[in-house]
Amino acid sequence: MERPADSCVEILERLTPVLPAVLNAYRVPEARAREIVDDACRTLLAKRRLRHEDPEGWLLRTIIESCRKWQEEEEREDSPE
């Protein structure tokens, strides 16, 4: 029997205890954090028919990548010309 696919909300719920620490580690502001999480979740939802084997891992990885990208952009903007 194939394991029934969890809903994306359930996947996000399972990650919720981890996410504040992740977002905080990159010091992402609250509003930007919301955008990052929403965007990653919408992408996961759009790709649900790819049947990810590890959707939590995929979502966490995508959120971390976005946080890292945001931090790099911030650092670039802050650095003296």
Add this chain to the structure above:
Amino acid sequence: MKIHPNDDVLEEFVLSLDEEHRSLLGHLAGCSYCRSKLYYLPRPLPLHPKDALGNPKAGIYEAGLAESRRALSEWEAVLERERDDAPGLFVVLFEQQAEDRDLLLRDSLRFQTWGVFELLVERSLEASIQDPAFGEHLGLLALRLSDHLDRGRYGAERIADLQARAWAFVGNTRRLRFDFQGAEEAFGQAYQELKKGTRDGLERAIFLDLKASLRRAQRRFDEALRLLQRAVDLFLSHGERHRAGRSLVNMATVRHHAGNLEEAISSLYQALPLIDPEREPRLLLCARHNLVDYTAGLGRFQEAHRLYRDARPLYRSFNEPWVQNRRRWVRGKIAKGLGQLRRAEAQFLAARDGFIAEGIPYDTALVSLELALLYAEQGRTEDLKRLASEMVPVFASRHIHREALAALSFFQQAVEAERAGAELVARVAAYLRRAEGDPELPFESGSGAA
């Protein structure tokens, strides 16, 4: 730890666990889903030093995360509805004349959904095996629909990701029709869309895997292997073991085409533990069948027979001509290798008749030549002539390319003139095997041909 712990270390570890943890370990050993979580648990990211004590700032995200869950729940319901409606809309779309479909997609808002876009892309891939031209039509239709999708609603980057996949599927259908230039263009488009997309590694790996099939068909084997290795690495790093297994099966096929059967077998042994039989039993069958075939190809017939026996229950669960004809064919090869010539002949004949009944001319030709070799080696000239005359359906087919027909015609004339010895038959057979994916490969009837 990069080396495997020895038995003593493992034993010490297991004995150090209490009953509850030992039971958990037992579960982990058998559950790939839970094992895949281990790479992010325990949670590896350190808190920012300023907030390490008590992490007071982390609390600021809680309200936003609750809001994200609520919004996600709503969006999930919307997409689910679109996905439920898509098959019905697909039927409506295909009730129209081909030229009217574009108009409908352009003018009717109810078709301009993620659900319909995604379904067209998926069906493009599904259709490509049986009918590559229809698969291409579906892929291009999906791409034309994507021009009308609301970027604000679905996200421009997500649309670009799926456009990349659609172009890669179109490239794949063109590869299947030997339109390599067209395929190259489609993969170029796919790459451009990937650059505009979300940069999802999984999407990139799907692209690389399909592009590798084009390189294989172009006989650019080293490039194909490099692309597949990158796809395997990406799939594994995203916890996609099954897809990695699929790419390894593709890698085995490339190595087979390149003539490296030992390496092909090694790729299959790497693939087998990764394949999820519940998700795609046909992939498991393909891997195990190829393992039997390649092992027989190396002349290791006892081992091939053992592998064949192990795979028999799996073959039985696919009681369809396409599979059973291939099973008989490989069984015939093993029987021939083990010196069971009557059994080999019976299996080859059954496979050939099956391919004729199914209308698969190329495989009919290949198995007929296998049979011809058997007859030639035994000096059975009359049987050879009968066999050659029974190959008429092959010549009547429009699905065999010109060079292959020339090779078969050469074989037939040689049989008629009673000049078709084992060496000549083996040469024509070897040419046909190589030319299967390469219609441009010239057949030369003189010595050293193919």
